[in-house]
Structure formats: structure tokens, C-alpha cells
Amino acid sequence: MCVESDGCEIEGCSSSDEVRTLSGSMSPGLKSNPDLHPCKPGQKFQAALLRCRSPAAAAGILSFGNVLNYMDRYTVAGVLLDIQRHYGVSDSGIGLLQTVFICSFMVAAPIFGYLGDRFNRKVILSCGIFFWSIVTLSSSFISKEYYWLFVLSRGLVGIGESSYSSISPTIIGDLFTSNSRTMMLSVFYLAIPLGSGLGYILGSSAKVAAGDWHWALRVSPVLGITAGTLILVFVPEPKRGSVDQMGGRIKTRTSWLCDMKALAKNRSYVFSSLASAAVSFATGAFGMWIPLYLARAQVVQKTAEACTKEICSSTDSLIFGAITCVTGLLGVVIGAATTRFCRQKTERADPLVCAVSMLGSAIFICLIFVVAKKSIVGAYVCIFIGETLLFLNWAITADILMFVVIPTRRATAVAFQSFTSHLLGDAGSPYLIGLISDALQQSYATSALWRFLSLGYALMLCPFIIVLGGMFFLATALFFLDDREKAEKQDVRDFSTT
Secondary structure, three states: OEEOOOOEEEOOOOOOOOEEOOOOOEEOOOOOOOOOEEOOHHHHHHHHHHHOOOHHHHHHHHHHHHHHHHHHHHHHHHOHHHHHHHHOOOHHHHHHHHHHHHHHHHHHHHHHHHHHOOOOHHHHHHHHHHHHHHHHHHHOOOOOOOHHHHHHHHHHHHHHHHHHHHHHHHHHHOOOOHHHHHHHHHHHHHHHHHHHHHHHHHHHHHHHHHOOHHHHHOOHHHHHHHHHHHHHHHOOOOOOOOOOOOHHHOOOOOOHHHHHHHHHHOHHHHHHHHHHHHHHHHHHHHHHHHHHHHHHHHHHOOOOOOOOOOOOOOHHHHHHHHHHHHHHHHHHHHHHHHHHHHOOOOOOHHHHHHHHHHHHHHHHHHHHHHHOOOOHHHHHHHHHHHHHHHOOHHHHHHHHHHHHOOHHHHHHHHHHHHHHHHHHOOOOHHHHHHHHHHHHHHHHOOOHHHHHHHHHHHHOHHHHHHHHHHHHHHHHHHHHHHHHHHHHHOOHHHHHOO
16 A cells, blocks of 8 residues: 555555655555555646656656657758758768757767756756757758758757767666666666667658658657656656765765866766767767768769769668667667676676677777678678667766766766766867868869769778777776775765865
8 A cells, every 4th residue: 555645545555565755755655554645636646646656767768758859869960961962062061050059069978967966856858858859940941052051050959969969878877786786777778879760761761751851850848748747747857876885975066176176086987978979980980971971882892873963872871770789789789788798707797798789889989981882781780780889889988987986976977977978089080081071083084983972081080099999998898896885985074076
């Protein structure tokens, strides 16, 4: 039997049940009491609603929101060729879309990290989703004379999405521990490749169905508003560090400056953040340019013609999106299972699994540019294997952070890691690849072969950056155990003297 806060009895509950209050705290189940009175219909509905706010439901809703975050981000990439033709811009000009998005994203991340460690997190998340949904919908009505305004709108969307990426993992971190947390974070970070792939599919499908690429930007906002509402209603606001061993000992909050100093001294955090930057560099460049690169490859092979129509072919975006969804699922599942198995062999399993997967990924990504000129199928096979290995580390990297950073500064840590990875990664990689491609094309602007080769040569930078990221994960493994032990043993006096 359960009892709501006003003393009414709720039918259908056992004596061991718990009822979650509006604040997100848990009240223990109470035995039957003669003083209790039956709940009114409105109170029963409220109690039933509150019982739905379980940690698993919250993690599911947050994961759904993360899918939408990345789906909206890569919807533009799914119709990139159409946008380029509509606005009449070069490779570097179209690459600027992602660069402006990521720059605003990374600048806003530390701000939201600071707010997330101090204020109600789910309210911040919901406001961020509502904001980017409205801006995305509005951007679909910008005419071809105002490309600069379209670029600006992507920057505003980046601010809205930054709030979500910086804060939502910390809520999951405060709802679960150990292997349960690893599994839930794996599900959450599965949203990165899954949402990215769905973004390509949504953009291409909506464009074909409506006969106008603008409709690609009018679907995700509706879903975004739905997700924001679900977060406000069903996601609790758990006490920071409540499920950690150290949670009961953390009584005071340190200043932002102290938090940043402590993170800068955390070697595992620093090296894993640099490794994340290498992953972001590659995924940002690939997500933006691979569909276009494969389209140019088919023109060279004479299996397709260059786009001269108002609506360009969406085949490559659809296939790449489907591959990204599948490899994302495989990567996250294989990564979680491999890490769980390797933890039985070594306590440094997390960073070592990431390092090996990165180095393996670099080999297959490099092969893409070797086989693409002769075989599109061979290129897709290399993309499949390379992406699977690359996506292994998403959830593991987040778990490394949870292990080596204390609960009260995790939002700041996630936000600053996001800032660093975007600053050194995908903030500049799409524009840089486009810039290199444009520079190589200058002497052979009318050659389809050289347009294909120049973009391929530019993308060859990615495997080398991925190898560098693998080296950073190996460095993380050297300091992981020491930093984890420090985080577990740290008490209030340690914080005040940091």
C-alpha cells in the first residue's frame, strides 16, 4: 500500500512500494493505517504519474531526447547537396554550417555546465530543447538571398543543443552506479550514431516526400517539443552524488575556479578529453562530407550523373544514415560488453578498449579512400567496420569521466570536455576539409575526377587524427587507477584546498 503526501491511500500498491514525490525524492512505503482516507480521482492520477518517474524511465526519456539532438544536427547533412545548390556556395562555404554550429555549441557548454552543477537540471534541459526546436523550424523559411541568416540559425541551434549534451549525462550518473550506470550510459550514447543516422534518413526522406528540402527541417522540431515536455513531467531531479559512495560525504560546493583547477590536474580527464577531441574531429568531418564524397565517386565511376536538378539524389545519404545507425548500435553494445569482460582481466580496461578500437578504426577509414574510386560497395564495407570500431568508445569515455570526477563537478567536467573536444575537433574539421578541398580544386575546377580526389585527399587527414586519439587513450590508461582512487577518497577538506 502506498501513501501520497497528503495522507490518502493509493490502491494497487504493496507495502514495500515507494512513491516518488514531485521533488524527485523517494518516500518509503507505509503499512495500512486506519487514519488514511481513499484518494480522490485527481490524486490517484497524480500518484500514478509520479510512479512512472522511475530511473529507467528517466534514462529512456533522456536517451530519446539525445537521439533528437543528434537527429536535428545531421538532418542538414542529409540534404547538404541541395542546400549547396540552393544557396550557391562552395565546399568551404557549406562546411561553415557545421563549424558555426559547433563553435556556438562549445562556447555555451561551460556556461550550461556551471548552471547544471547549481540549478534544476531538467528545467535547463527542457528550455534548451524548446529553444532549438523553434529556431530549427524558423530556419526552414529563410530564402536563398540570406545564407548568412541560415548560418546564424545553425549557431543558435548549437546553443540550445549544448544545454542538453552538457547536463543530461550527469542526471543518469546520479540515478545509477557501477555496471548499471555503464549500461544506461551506453544506451544514452547510442543516441549519437543512431540520431546521426536517423538525421540523414529523415532529411533525405522528408525531402523526397515533400519535393522540397526545406521540409527536412520541419519534422524534428515537433518531436523536440514532445521530448521537452516529457522531461519536465517524468524525469526527476536526483540529488547530486546520491548514489555514489562519496555522495554522503560531499556537503559543500566548491567555486567554479576550484573545479577547473581540479580538472586541469586530473590527468585521466585531460587525456580522455583530448582523445574525445580526436573522435569529434573525425566524426564531424565524416558526417558532413562522406555522402558527398561517395556521390562524387559514383560520378567518376560513371554509375551516376552529377546533380543538375532542383532535388538531388538521396541514395548515398540514406545508405550512410542506415550504416551509421547499425554501426552505432553494434559499437555501443560491443564496447559495453568488451569493457565488462576486460574489467575482469584488468582494472585499466576502459581506456585500453578505447585505444585499441581507435587504432583499428584508423586502418579501415584509411582504406575507404583507397577503394572508393573503384568500388562503392568496398567503400561502404570499410565505412561499416571503421565506424563500428570508432563508436565503441562513446559510452566508455563518459564512464571514465564518472569514475575519475567527483559528483558535484561532473556537469562542469562534461561541459568542459565537450568544449575541448569540439574546439579541437568538429568545430573546425568540416570547414578545414572543405577549405583544403577548395584549395586543391583551384587548378582543375571543371574536372569531376579532381573534385572527387581533392575531397578524398582532404579527408585523409582524419585517420591520422584518429591514431593520435588512440595514443591519448593509452596515456589515460597510465593514470586511470590513481585518478579513480583519488576521486573515491576525496572528502570536503580536499575540495576546499584544491
